[in-house]
Amino acid sequence: MKIVIINYGAGNIQSIRFAIRRLGYDAVLSSDVDEIRNAEKVIFPGVGEASSAMKKLRESQLDQLIPNLTQPVLGICLGMQLMCNRSEEGNTNGLGIFDVDVKRFVPQSPKGTIKIPQIGWNKIEHLESDLFKGLQEDYVYLVHSFYAPLCKETIAQCTYGSDYSAALQKDNFYGTQFHPEKSGDYGANILRNFLAL
Amino acid sequence: MLAKRIIPCLDIKDGRTVKGVNFVDLRDAGDPVELAEIYSQEGADELVFLDISATEQKRKTLADLVYHVAEKVSIPFTVGGGISSVEDVDILLQNGADKVSINSSAVKNPQLINDLVAKFGSQCIVVAIDAKMIEGEWIVHLVGGKVPTERKLFEWAKEVEQRGAGEILFTSMDHDGTKDGFANTALAQLSTELNIPIIASGGAGTMRHFIDTFKEGKADAALAASVFHFKEINIKDLKEELNNQGIPVRI
Numbered sequence: 001m002k003i004v005i006i007n008y009g010a011g012n013i014q015s016i017r018f019a020i021r022r023l024g025y026d027a028v029l030s031s032d033v034d035e036i037r038n039a040e041k042v043i044f045p046g047v048g049e050a051s052s053a054m055k056k057l058r059e060s061q062l063d064q065l066i067p068n069l070t071q072p073v074l075g076i077c078l079g080m081q082l083m084c085n086r087s088e089e090g091n092t093n094g095l096g097i098f099d100v101d102v103k104r105f106v107p108q109s110p111k112g113t114i115k116i117p118q119i120g121w122n123k124i125e126h127l128e129s130d131l132f133k134g135l136q137e138d139y140v141y142l143v144h145s146f147y148a149p150l151c152k153e154t155i156a157q158c159t160y161g162s163d164y165s166a167a168l169q170k171d172n173f174y175g176t177q178f179h180p181e182k183s184g185d186y187g188a189n190i191l192r193n194f195l196a197l
Numbered sequence: 198m199l200a201k202r203i204i205p206c207l208d209i210k211d212g213r214t215v216k217g218v219n220f221v222d223l224r225d226a227g228d229p230v231e232l233a234e235i236y237s238q239e240g241a242d243e244l245v246f247l248d249i250s251a252t253e254q255k256r257k258t259l260a261d262l263v264y265h266v267a268e269k270v271s272i273p274f275t276v277g278g279g280i281s282s283v284e285d286v287d288i289l290l291q292n293g294a295d296k297v298s299i300n301s302s303a304v305k306n307p308q309l310i311n312d313l314v315a316k317f318g319s320q321c322i323v324v325a326i327d328a329k330m331i332e333g334e335w336i337v338h339l340v341g342g343k344v345p346t347e348r349k350l351f352e353w354a355k356e357v358e359q360r361g362a363g364e365i366l367f368t369s370m371d372h373d374g375t376k377d378g379f380a381n382t383a384l385a386q387l388s389t390e391l392n393i394p395i396i397a398s399g400g401a402g403t404m405r406h407f408i409d410t411f412k413e414g415k416a417d418a419a420l421a422a423s424v425f426h427f428k429e430i431n432i433k434d435l436k437e438e439l440n441n442q443g444i445p446v447r448i
Contacts, residue, residue: 012321014293018268048318107392115394115417117320117363121200121242121447139200139447141273143295143320143363160199182273182295184237 001195003027004039006066006079008056013045016076019181023192031060040071041195046078050102050146051090053078067095072197073173080168080175081146089146098168098175100151105161114161117145122158124166124178129155131167131174133193138186140166140178147177200447201411201439202242202418203432204396205425207232209278210250212258229262233270236425239432241272242447245298245366245420248278255279260292267293275323283312290317298323298366301339304346304353307360314361323396324362326354328383329370335383342370350383351390358391365391366420368398376402376424381414388415396420404430404438411444 003020005013007029020027020043027043030036044066046053057063066073066083075083084094087102094102105116121139132155142158148165150157158166158177168175174194180187208215213227233244246266248259263276276289277298286297303310303324313322327342328335328350335350354365367387369380379400387395394417397410401421410416424430436446 012290012293012295014264014291015267015295018293019271021268022271047320111389111392116392117394118199119320119364119394120202120417122198123200143273145319179273182271184271188271 001025001041002039003041003043003195004030004036005043005045006036006062007031008053008060008062012047016043016045016181019188019191020195023188023195025195031062033061033065036062036065037069041197042069042071042073044073044075044079044083046076046080046082048078049090050078050081050087050092050094053082054092054094057082057095063095067097070172072194074194075173075175076181077144077177077179080177081148083168083173083175084148087146097173098148098151098153098170100148100153100165100168102146102148104146108161117143118160119143121183122160122166122178124156124158126154127156129167129169129174130197131155131169131176131190131193135186135189135193140176140180140183140187140190142166142178144177198445200242200445201416202396203240203407203435203446204243204245204418204420205236205241205432206245206247206398206420206422208422209246209248209259209262211252212250212262215249230265230269233266233274236432237270237272240436240448241432243272243418244270244274246274246276246278248276250278256285256288260288263289263292263294277323277325281306281309283309283316286313286317290321294321296321296323296363298325300325300327303357304337304339304348307356310357310360310362314363319361319363322362323364323366324357325366325368326350326357327368327370338370342373351386354387354391358393362393364394364396366396366398369400372400373398375400378402378406379410379414379416379419381410384410384414384416388417394418401430404435407435407439408442408444411439412442
């Protein structure tokens with residue numbers, strides 16, 4: 001199976017590559033339009049800041065390519081956020097695949113009620129997609145200051161201050177706010193499900 | 198609900214875990230990768246690798262270690278020890294580290310925090326603070342608590358937050374090694390005055406100490422070394438006990 005991890009200079013892609021290797025597959029890092037278009041599965045990672053990540057996507061014209069892909073695509077963390085309409089982070093226009101705007105967590109009183117960023121393991125609930133086939137609600141690893149609110153494309157939710165989207169899906173596009181590659185055996189099963197789509 | 202984290206800390210010298218780790222079932226007691234895998238299976242939520250080597254090859258040895266840990270382990274890990282530049286951090290993250298922790302270099306050059314956050318994002322920058330109580334005041338120390346600075350803990354912690362750090366790892370040098378419990382009063386104050394996660398370190402001896410640091414110390418995570426390395430506390434048992442006490446943990 002040809003798996004491509006989109007390489008646009010954003011974040012730690014090594015661990016996604018290793019996680020896929022632990023499942024018995026090899027993934028290629030690429031920013032080449034043809035190579036991405038011809039892959040059977042595409043992973044769209046992202047760690048860092050939204051506006052500079054979008055800028056990098058535009059420079060390599062990946063912003064035109066990604067929304068038109070037809071194979072299963074999985075956006076992870078910032079990757080998922082960039083697939084949304086907009087993000088409050090740097091007032092960034094996203095790829096517009098998921099019809100939702102990304103917002104910043106707001107500190108609640110008393111101070112320290114919710115820490116920002118959210119760092120650690122939180123439970124995902126109300127799982128509704130083949131991405132979670134055969135899986136129960138369980139803990140996943142998240143690190144983020146911005147989130148996608150609940151919307152019609154929500155396929156898993158999480159609670160931090162309020163309920164929000166832990167994962168989104170529209171047609172062949174999937175996005176997880178959490179890091180499946182860092183979420184132990186449970187995360188590995190989610191990645192396995194994605195590769196089986 | 199976000200779970201409280203349990204974090205074993207491994208001291209690394211020249212790519213190997215330092216002596217003092219007492220795992221009878223390890224094929225190679227000095228292999229950090231194997232130890233990391235065991236902790237991950239026992240239910241550790243994260244790992245911290247603290248490099249204490251001082252050789253010229255340090256940078257390469259550490260990068261190799263990070264690569265091999267990332268290859269095998271599917272939980273997040275932080276690397277610290279002697280990191281002092283944007284380039285150091287870049288190499289570690291490229292090799293698969295999730296976060297880095299900086300300590301002395303941040304005290305000496307606070308702008309480093311801003312530079313790292315601008316380039317890599319808050320989420321992967323942990324600032325470690327070692328402090329000791331002197332005449333009723335928490336004073337930041339360097340070199341494993343040997344050298345006092347002029348900085349006060351709470352002021353420095355706030356500055357660290359303002360400069361964009363994603364987390365603070367607070368070690369009380371008064372509690373470290375005592376096995377008498379964490380510095381919960383100071384921890385609770387940090388947690389109340391700051392809005393970023395606080396990792397408690399120094400003083401773990403019993404399961405009760407972990408319960409107290411989450412309840413009284415309001416810590417978001419607790420780090421320990423010897424109680425795990427010497428199997429005085431099993432992580433699985435600890436998490437069950439925390440769960441019984443109503444503390445949210447990943448089981």
